[in-house]
Amino acid sequence: MKRKLEISELIFKIFSYLFLTVFALLCLYPFLYAVSASISGRHAVEYQELILFPKDVQFEAFASMFSNNQFWNAYSNTLFLTIYGTVWSLGVSILGGYALSKKRLLFRKAFNFFLVFTMWFSAGIVPQYLNYLATKSVFNSIGIMDDKWLVVIAMGMAAMNIILLRNAFENVPSEIEEAAIVDGATEMQVLAKVFIPMSKSTIATVALFFAISRWNGYFWARQMISNTNEQPLQVFIRNQLEQYTDLEQLGGWTENYAADSIIFALIVCSIIPILIIYPFIQKYFAKGTNAGGVKE
Amino acid sequence: MKHKAGDYLILDEATGRYREDPEQTVRDDVEKHHWLHVGRTILKDWRLYLMLVPMLLVFLFWRYMPMYELLGSFKVDDVVKPVADQYFKGFSNFKGLLLGTGTFANLSTEFWRAMRNTFLLSFYGLLFGFPMPILLALFFNEIRSDIVRSGMQVFTYLPKFMSTVVMTSLVIMLIRQGSSATGAPPGIISQALASLGLISRETAQNGLLNDPAYFRAIYQISGIWETAGYDSIVFFAAIIAISPTSYEAAQIDGAGKWAQMRYVVLPSILSTIVIMLITRIGSMLSIGYEKVLLLNEERVAIYQTSEVISTFSWRIKTTQNQSGLASAAEMLNNVVGMLLVIGANTIARKASNVSLY
Numbered sequence: 001m002k003r004k005l006e007i008s009e010l011i012f013k014i015f016s017y018l019f020l021t022v023f024a025l026l027c028l029y030p031f032l033y034a035v036s037a038s039i040s041g042r043h044a045v046e047y048q049e050l051i052l053f054p055k056d057v058q059f060e061a062f063a064s065m066f067s068n069n070q071f072w073n074a075y076s077n078t079l080f081l082t083i084y085g086t087v088w089s090l091g092v093s094i095l096g097g098y099a100l101s102k103k104r105l106l107f108r109k110a111f112n113f114f115l116v117f118t119m120w121f122s123a124g125i126v127p128q129y130l131n132y133l134a135t136k137s138v139f140n141s142i143g144i145m146d147d148k149w150l151v152v153i154a155m156g157m158a159a160m161n162i163i164l165l166r167n168a169f170e171n172v173p174s175e176i177e178e179a180a181i182v183d184g185a186t187e188m189q190v191l192a193k194v195f196i197p198m199s200k201s202t203i204a205t206v207a208l209f210f211a212i213s214r215w216n217g218y219f220w221a222r223q224m225i226s227n228t229n230e231q232p233l234q235v236f237i238r239n240q241l242e243q244y245t246d247l248e249q250l251g252g253w254t255e256n257y258a259a260d261s262i263i264f265a266l267i268v269c270s271i272i273p274i275l276i277i278y279p280f281i282q283k284y285f286a287k288g289t290n291a292g293g294v295k296e
Numbered sequence: 297m298k299h300k301a302g303d304y305l306i307l308d309e310a311t312g313r314y315r316e317d318p319e320q321t322v323r324d325d326v327e328k329h330h331w332l333h334v335g336r337t338i339l340k341d342w343r344l345y346l347m348l349v350p351m352l353l354v355f356l357f358w359r360y361m362p363m364y365e366l367l368g369s370f371k372v373d374d375v376v377k378p379v380a381d382q383y384f385k386g387f388s389n390f391k392g393l394l395l396g397t398g399t400f401a402n403l404s405t406e407f408w409r410a411m412r413n414t415f416l417l418s419f420y421g422l423l424f425g426f427p428m429p430i431l432l433a434l435f436f437n438e439i440r441s442d443i444v445r446s447g448m449q450v451f452t453y454l455p456k457f458m459s460t461v462v463m464t465s466l467v468i469m470l471i472r473q474g475s476s477a478t479g480a481p482p483g484i485i486s487q488a489l490a491s492l493g494l495i496s497r498e499t500a501q502n503g504l505l506n507d508p509a510y511f512r513a514i515y516q517i518s519g520i521w522e523t524a525g526y527d528s529i530v531f532f533a534a535i536i537a538i539s540p541t542s543y544e545a546a547q548i549d550g551a552g553k554w555a556q557m558r559y560v561v562l563p564s565i566l567s568t569i570v571i572m573l574i575t576r577i578g579s580m581l582s583i584g585y586e587k588v589l590l591l592n593e594e595r596v597a598i599y600q601t602s603e604v605i606s607t608f609s610w611r612i613k614t615t616q617n618q619s620g621l622a623s624a625a626e627m628l629n630n631v632v633g634m635l636l637v638i639g640a641n642t643i644a645r646k647a648s649n650v651s652l653y
Contacts, residue, residue: 008553016438023432024451027521030466031454033484037469048481096351099344106337111348118355120578121634123362124626125585125606126613131362154358162351187343216459219586234461238590241465245472260469267462274457281457282450 038264045258061261073229074236081232085152085214090207097165098191115159132224147225155220156213161206168202169195208281237266369624389624407625410608417515418580424516426576428524433531452525464590467518473503508601534568574644578637581629605629
């Protein structure tokens with residue numbers, strides 16, 4: 001028998017629907033606005049005439065951006081940082097997490113503490129900056145002149161992700177590992193053939209966390225990569241924002257589209273890859289955050 | 297060798313007798329001939345220990361070495377020499393920042409202002425930002441249709457995956473100032489707020505971000521936009537884990553919605569709330585410098601409400617090149633921050649047996 005809803009339950013339900021609809025739309029609105037503004041005419045954008053839908057549609061802002069070599073440079077730099085950065089961070093984390101998951105590891109507690117302590121206490125940006133500068137000069141002196149490698153290797157490691165992996169590896173039944181060892185598998189084979197396939201979803205989650213933080217990385221790339229041709233997309237967007245808003249305010253802008261449209265077009269281009277992998281993340285990340293009990 | 301059941305002896309199920317735990321014997325052996333045995337065990341199992349090396353090196357070089365740079369806060373500011381070659385100066389940097397003696401008067405005022413801003417931004421985040429995901433999770437739970445609900449969840453999680461640059465650029469563009477040169481009106485959100493009467497037309501025209509009175513609100517609201525949806529995942533998972541029979545029992549007892557909330561839902565998600573609260577309190581002093589810098593860069597007029605400790609020390613370093621002072625400010629921030637983490641964790645463990653670390 002279906003029970004009739006109490007009046008208080010009904011009110012709460014209606015309020016929930018209303019609130020969530022408004023909240024979800026507000027979350028989405030800035031992105032929709034960015035898309036509209038990137039393809040709207042100059043007057044409509046500058047005089048804030050559009051509210052949601054594009055007006056006087058033009059594609060020149062996108063066209064001028066696509067014909068800009070610096071944009072493609074920045075895009076390929078971001079791809080470089082994301083791909084190599086994710087592979088490096090994930091590789092180091094898998095190896096470390098695997099070793100830490102073994103009960104037979106000596107000084108296991110000490111190693112764990114070594115890791116977890118960095119979650120409690122971080123030196124702060126100025127000491128980190130000095131440290132990265134020193135690293136940079138060491139890298140340069142051994143012949144690594146491309147600062148992108150500094151960003152790839154020195155940055156973006158997260159203790160939390162290693163702990164997620166360690167926990168996942170601990171949950172693999174030891175019988176399977178023993179069976180593999182009896183069959184003559186080496187440590188590396190046990191990891192590659194048993195542990196990695198059995199913790200696929202956690203590894204995917206962690207890989208996505210790494211990939212997204214690499215894609216979105218801004219501050220240290222800006223500080224550490226001195227050659228402007230090596231800088232990633234996020235730095236490029238910010239530079240353009242600083243450059244164009246000034247130009248427009250001073251009335252020195254002569255194109256047929258608004259300077260803002262360029263910024264919005266850049267934003268749209270930078271979030272498209274995330275939107276493409278978003279459905280895959282959706283599936284995994286809830287699991288990852290729950291396993292850790294702590295948010296990323 | 298001392299024998300203690302459970303620790304050293306395990307029940308041998310085949311014979312029904314206790315025997316020594318071989319692993320424990322190994323551990324005892326290792327203890328007995330310490331370094332020699334440690335060396336042998338590691339050599340025998342060198343592959344496993346080799347796997348640990350890259351991680352240890354990365355954390356040593358780029359997480360612990362910066363802590364060594366913090367020692368600069370005790371030393372003389374000398375831009376030429378590395379930290380190791382500078383001579384020890386004692387606590388003058390700390391004293392200067394905290395007490396504002398002599399030439400430090402202005403700096404000290406700015407330091408305390410930054411400290412206050414750091415606390416206030418976190419505190420308001422706790423007040424407004426923390427309950428939001430819980431509310432969202434409660435509301436999500438009311439939506440019975442899976443498609444509708446996951447559709448809404450997809451939209452609300454999305455901002456979390458965008459970069460700080462994209463988010464702050466959108467904020468800057470949507471509340472941008474109007475132009476006196478071209479007569480252009482301010483950004484669309486500013487206009488909306490002005491027509492709702494929440495801000496004056498003049499403030500909107502001059503740019504909301506240029507007015508120190510609005511920085512905290514902008515920071516919190518954009519923060520909720522970025523993270524509330526994503527943070528609700530944890531609470532939602534706790535809520536859907538509640539057995540439907542609990543609700544039914546409460547309903548049979550005549551509980552309305554509020555009574556169900558109070559006696560069924562709240563107790564079930566309390567431990568999750570406590571855990572998230574500890575995390576939040578623990579990270580109170582680590583306000584993300586990236587977002588603050590991106591929002592207040594070049595806007596000196598709003599430093600009085602927007603500058604936090606990390607951006608303060610960044611400014612001291614980049615504009616005055618005083619690494620020692622900058623490090624001292626961060627050191628104070630970090631030590632208090634760590635005490636907060638440990639304190640919050642201890643209190644939580646005592647109060648509810650929920651511990652994070």
